[in-house]
Amino acid sequence: MLKSPAQSTPTSPLSVEKTKNKIADQEAKFTLNAKDKYFAWAFLGPSLLILGVFIFYPMVKTLYLSLFLTNTVGKTTVFVGLSNYINLLTSADYLSSLGVTLFYVFAVTIITIALGLVLANLASKRLPGIGLFRTLFSATMGVSVSVAAIFWLFIFNPSTGFLSLASTFLHLPQIPWLTDPTAAMWAVIITTVWMNLGFTFLILLGAMSSVPTTLYEAANIEGASSRFQFFHITIPSISPTLFFVSIITLIESFKxxxxxxxxxxxxxxxxxxxxxxxxxxxxxxxxxxxxxxAESIILTIIIALFTLLQFKVLEKRVNY
Amino acid sequence: MMKKFTAFLKTYALPIFAIFALVLGLAFVHGSRDASSAKAGRIPVVFWHEMGGPAEVQLDKMVDDFNKSQNKYEVIPQYQGVYDEAVQKIIQSHGTSASPAVFQSFDISTAQMMHSKYTTPVQKFIDEDNYDTSNISSVARSFYSNKGKQLAMPFNTSQPVLYYNASLFKKYGVTPPSKSPSYSEVTRAAEQLYKKSHHKVKGMTMEIYGWLLEEALANAHTSLINNGDGHTGNPTKINLNNPTTKKFLTWIRTNIKSGDFVNYGSGASAETNEIAAFLAGKLGIFVQSSAYIGQLTTGNKNKLGISYFPHPDGVKANGVGIGGAALWISNDKPAKTQRGAWEFIKFTQTAKNQAAWQKATGYLALNKNSQKTKTLQDLYKKIPAAKVPGEQLASAKPNNTNSGILMEGMQLTRELEQTAMETVYNGGNINSALNTADKAMNANLKTTNKADGR
Structure with missing residues (x-):
């Protein structure tokens, strides 16, 4: 959707040369001209101020708070250095939270992407009435978190919920969805995936519909199976989108x-x-x-690490 | 498609945004009432509270009545969300122009409010006015006092009670629990109901809720923390792993295992689920705050039965502490505003207002004279069981163990109690669950004391 700069630049070698000179001139002026500097500050100032007040100051303050103990009214009292961090990283409770979060984040990301791919692949077929299914599959996009939570709470209700009634009817054992530790984790994962699915589906469907049909036609002539086509044409062609969706889902799940x-x-x-x-x-x-x-600082580091890792590892496998 | 959309945005973005901003602005102007909205000549008294639903309606009415009853002060009520978050709002806004003159803060924040030194103890005004507090429930008063000094005035007050579906008991021919039942008596009732209904009705549930565990300790006259649950001095040691806790948890776990108790988990969803099951006739007994009476009697075709909070076998019931919240006066406002806050607090405590409050909300009337009012007499005629929580409240003699736990960091303590309860309910080892909780609680207490320089 964005126009790439290559499209708008003139193609003749002479004009390219001219543009280069122009840019060089501008750069020279920028470093020399004090008036430009003044303007730069004037234009950047407001955004710097806003970033400073709302981003940088809270960040520094958080770091500062994490090195102290706070009393009943939230004021810092005793400097304790890194001991808040050490306490956290040695507490079984915190480490289990960390483990639980990682499990949740990966489960949600993997399941959402997998289901999203399946649904998008189904819905990308040109069949009569497919529009209805496309709407249905993406319907959860418009559902707010609170509505989704209440809706699923009703389904998971141990005495009057749908799942409980269904398992009674089928003579299956009751799963205590929200009271058993393992089941509760899955209940939350299911709900999150359900909520995320609409968005993921829509983005992936969009990507799939922009894959050139000529590729599939050629593959059909070659006699390639539809499975082969999915893994060797569809997936590579939509890999930038897949990359984008997985990062977004991962970071969103962390939060x-x-x-x-x-x-x-x-x-x-x-x-x-x-x-x-x-x-x-x-x-x-x-x-x-x-x-x-201290927990916020640790979480920031973790999310930054994951984003970095994804860019380093996943980006290599993406075809733009 | 995209181009069209961009063009559309370019043309209409500004008007759409402007309308949106206007609507938002109007909503804000319309929705908020602050100190400046007080009538001319009246001293504004901003009042922060955390009451939603029918309680908020009744509270607003009480405020209106107060404002009409005199012409010196104008109380301006502002809803501030749930208890836990309101505590932080109150503390963090102290000393600014946005802070309230009088505020409602919940039971377990008492020590925090006391140590913050941000409030004027109401004892000052009680002494100035020679206000007679003897009509106000003594268990409720003792909860919000320290060493004989009243810190705040109890307001919305509840007690945990045992609810049972009297119609179900009748239907299956089971004798319901007595007025002040022991653990084994509750077990007997739950078991029989579960068996005679051919497992269609679950006998009972006890929500995973730290408050209920603390009340079990109070009723057995057991302290959770040293120095008389914090009432005689600053606490330094927490002892959750005591015989009373073990007895309580063993009782519940044994019954969960045998199937006559059911576990609905913790938090609001647990309360929703247990009430839904109870109203649907799938649950015979549950223990919960008396504030739920209203919800349990409206639209419930079954007859509601209420008993006292159960006590361990062979132990005399000591009486349970209260739950709910109290009214505090901030000390960052001028004396005349604080006086207005006190006048309002006195107004909330009258027999008439407390009776109306109980009828509308299910919270208990604190004024002893409220029981004689027509409002409550009529209520009891309609729902005889509604009398029981008030009787339980009146029957308890306050002592250190049933006057709440006066310690900072009770929110976290409660979390840890709940984690222990969850572990046990799910079949974990009682001893190790309690030891884990004790260790974490004591580490936290040590940090709190260190941060406060005690």
Whole structure:
């Protein structure tokens, strides 16, 4: 959708040369002209100010808070250096939260992408009435977190819920969805995947419909199976989108909060106490701002690492 | 397609945005009432509360009545969300122009509010006015006092009670639990109901809720923390792994295993689920706050039965502590505003207002004289069981163990209690679950004391 710069630049070698000179001239002026500097500050100033107040200051303050103990009213009292971090990283409780979060994030990302691919592949077929299915598959996009949580809470309800009634009817054992630690994790994963699916489906469908049909025609002539076509034409062609969707889903899952708050509150036995929810609880329930700050810093580092890793590893496998 | 959309945006973005901003702005102007909206000549008294639903309606009415009853002050109520988050709002806004003059803060924030030194203890005004507190429930008062000094005035007050579906018990020919049942008596009732209904009805549930565990300790006259649950001095040691906790948890777990108790988990969803099951006739007994009476009687065709919170066998019931919240006066406002806040607090405690409050919300009337009012007499005639929680409240003699736990960091303590309960409910080892909780609680207490320089 964005126009690439290559398209708009004139193609003759002479004009390319001219443009280069122009840019060089501008750069020279920029470093020399004090007036330009003044303008640069004037234009960048407001955004720097906003970033400073809303991003940089809170970041520095968080770092500062994480090195102290805070009292009942949230004021720093005793400097403790890195001991908040050490306490966290040696506490079995925190490490289990970390493990739980990683499990959740990967499960959600993998399942969402897999299901999204399957649905998008089905819906990309040109069949009568496919528009209806496309709408249905992407319908969850318009559902807010609270609605989704309440909807699934009803389904998971142990005495009057759909799943409970269905398993009674079929004489299957009852699964205590929200009270058993393992089942609760899956309940949250299912709900998250359900919520994410609409968006993922739509993006992947869009990508699939932009794959040139000539590739498939050629493959058909060669006699390639539809499975072969999916893995060797569709997947490589949509890999930039796949890459984008997986990063977005991963980061969004790390930040998952509303569903946890509404469905499990981090329970049972901390089985769904993800890092973000933990920060919220430690800060705004327990009033332990120092520890919550240390947790925020750790979470920031983790998300940054994952983003970096994805760019380094996944990007190599993406065909633009 | 994309181009068309961009063109559309270019043409209409500004008007759409402007309309949106206008609507938002109007909504904001319309929705908020602040100190400046007080009538001329009246002292504004901003009041922060956390009551939603029918309680908020009744509270607004009480405020209106107060404003009409005199012409010196104008109380301006502002809803501030749930209890836990409101505590942080109150503390963080203290000393700014946005802070409230009088605010509602929940039971387990008492120690935090006390140590913050951000409030004027209501004892000051009680002494100034020679206000007679003897009519106000003594268990409720003792919860919000320290060493004989009243810190805040109890307001919305509840007690945990045992609810049972009296119609179901009758249907299956099972004798319901007595007025103040023991654990084994509740087991007997739950078991029989479960068996005689051919497992169609679950006997009972006890929500995974730290408050209920603390009340079990209170009712057995057991302290959770040293120095008389914090009432005689600053706490330094927490002891959750005590025989009373073990007895309580063993009781529940044994029954979950045998199938006559059911586990609905913790939090709001657990409460929704247990109430849904109870109203649907699939659950015979549950223990919960008395504030649910309203919800359990409207639209419930079955007869509601209520008993006291159960006590361990062979132990005399000590009476349970209260739950709910109290009204506090901020000390960052001028004396005349604080006086207005106190006048409002006194108004909330009258027999008439407390009776109306109980009828509308299910919270218990704190004023002893409320029981004689027509409002409550009529209520009891309609729902005889509604009398029981008030009787339970009146029957308890306050002592250290049933006056709440006066310790900072109770929110986290409760979380840890709940984690222990969850572990046990799901079949884990009781001893190790309690030890894990104890270790974490004590580490947290040590940090709190260190941060406060105690």
């Amino acid at each position: 998952s909060f509303g569903l946890i708050d509404l469905m499990t509150k981090g329970g049972p036995t901390n089985a769904t106490n993800m890092l973000v929810y933990r920060i919220y609880k430690d800060a705004f329930y327990s009033g332990n701002f120092a520890q919550a700050s």
